[in-house]
Amino acid sequence: MKRSQVSCVSFELKESSVVRYRIAAVSAATLLTLAGATGIAQAQPTSLYAPSAVVLTVAQGEDEATVIRASTLSCAPTAQGTHPDPQAACAALAATAGTLDALLAAPDLNRACPMHYDPVTVTAQGVWQGSRISWKHTFSNACAMSATLNGNAVFAF
Template sequence: MRHRIAAVSAAALLTLAGATGIAEAQSTGLYAPSAVVLTVAQGEDEATAVRASTLSCAPTAQGTHPDPQAACTALAATAGTLDMLLAAPDTNRACPMHYDPVTVTADGVWQGSRIAWKHTFSNACVMSATLNGNPVYAF
């Protein structure tokens, strides 16, 4: 099952890349390609993805993400440092202190450079409080 999700994610990224003309963009230099597969996984192993979304940001925002424009804008604001997606947790929100890890990933190409980013939260409440309205993982 793990390999199947990874294969589906890779196939989705390649399909999205082909559909958005990434090969054409590289040869013409009109824009730097940006296409990523975003996942949310239960546990510390990203291969156990429970949700996945594709996102392409160049030349236009598109993909299976429900709000590709907002997600592309949020990714662009990181200037390639995806740890910037992690805001200070909402101090007005109390989360349980139990360990039930949730892992988020971004894998693909961002502005022409290969990226593979992963972050594990102690539980879904901490993930929600930390991402605090960030649209990238709102799928």
């Protein structure tokens, strides 16, 4: 091969490796852009509200298995469920700060109930502001339950 032919071949090799390098660089940049866009598209926004969904029951007897009434209540982001007044019930639960024994703190002292034993059990099961709750209380009878809860909206269903 003559020197002019060798330099021509050398120039073509340099030119083809530069072209290959540019193609590889453009391909890599395109892949990175697409991968970044895909990652952004799949990002899920986090919720501003901790979950609050509770099943409330009223049962006849000391065992919560004999449910006579039940209601569902979801408080975040809005009050809803099968409860007849979800806004009031959610407000009452929020006032307890998750300590459901606080529902028993304001009994109606002017209400007289019969002294017969016919137990009624109320329960709250579910999640309140992201924490699992399981609460149960048994009253001596329905009148005692009504007087103790004193019109509280949580179990007014």
